[in-house]
Amino acid sequence: MRDGWQPAAATTVDGGGEELAVMWGGFPLAGAGAGWALVAAADWVTGLRWAPWQGLFELLARQPPRPAAAVAAAIGLAAGLLLAGVGTRERLIVAVDREQVRLRRDGAERSVPRRPVSAVFCDRKHLVVLGSAGEELARERGDLSRERLRDAFAGHGWPWQDVDPHDAAYRRWVEGLPGLPAGADALLRARQRAVDRDRRRDARELRTELARLGVVVRDQDRRQYWRTVTLPLRREEFSDGQ
Template sequence: MDAQGHGTATVVGGGVGELVVMWGGFPLLGAGLGAALTAAAGWLADLPWVPFQGWFALLAGLPEAQAYAGGTGVPALAGLLVAYVGTRERLTVTVGRTGVRLHRDGHGHDVDRAGVSAVFLDGKALVLLDADGAELAREKSDLARDRLRAAFTGHGWPWVEQDPHRQAYRRWVAGLPGLPPGGDALLRARQRALDAGRGGEARELRAELARLGVVVRDEGRRQYWRPAEVPLHPEPDAGER
């Protein structure tokens, strides 16, 4: 069934192979790295510039069997934690003719086909726009462009190769005019969140900006913005006719 419960859908996700890599590869990588560091623990504990010197000193003072159990077990557990977080953060896109479901971390976001005028990838972010240019969804993922394009075009969605409003974005600089009331303060707060690596807070502030009619895109830690309501096919200026 598709995202709205009608017909056959196309599901685009990471697949079983990605799960095997995360749940098998990350713990093994952690254990291997831990074993190498354990073998060098005595030497590392004597280097003043090496972090976690207390941990290496502890390993160096333990019997070999206990040292390797702790030295490999802790990094392996860290690898499992990374796999758990990565699994929860995976995006699954279910495309049907009447709607799409974007599912991540136990939460689904449904978007009706009738309200969508453009679908594209902005870097690694899947973006859906309405007819006025406002964002209906923006979800980051590592899903392949070709698979997403095939899924959406196969069900008749308006896939485009790049953001049709890319030229409308302006680099945000604190204090410059043009933003609606409250927009500059939200972008200042969002910049602090980006600089501190607080991705959840940055997403929440993006939603707050959308309520003000501001669309935001990031390039690294730089923010660019445009008004939400931009016609998809604007009329040319008088001088261009």
């Protein structure tokens, strides 16, 4: 049992020990190395008048080399540790059994029961779970192995799909295009601004608002594509992807 949160019979899919080793070993070492290299290259960079951040490099070049390199490496190490901590909290952990799938990220946990699910698949870096009407019950971003996810879900009898079964139904959003429910065009316009500015929280919230109108949206190269669904009379919101 991992952290005591998954069912006893669940299959757990996460990044594993290798992912943690890269984050907690590689990130701090890379940060320390970058800090040391910054000081070591300061004299050379100050001779390149076209190079940016000349003020910073001139300041570094005036410092005693060894103490400056030690301080810069320590700062880089700390930055690497901070990045590793953030990465660990944001890593996606999936635990699936025959009754439900549990999704854990950043200390928060959500579950989707098996009964209403019609399809499970990977949409690029997102794990997507669809309901009986084709609505999204979950959309979680992560770098988990597609093969491991497929084996976990299919092994517990879930309807795994290699591709989105509704892929052909998506249309690229263009402002004013007919066919959208009332109010959806304004939400898509606001969401496009959030996507362009990389405001992921706003994009997630607006995705949820669109879902309430029966609009499923996905992103590709900062462009929005949409399709509509007829929602059940009662449904729970599980979606958390951008």
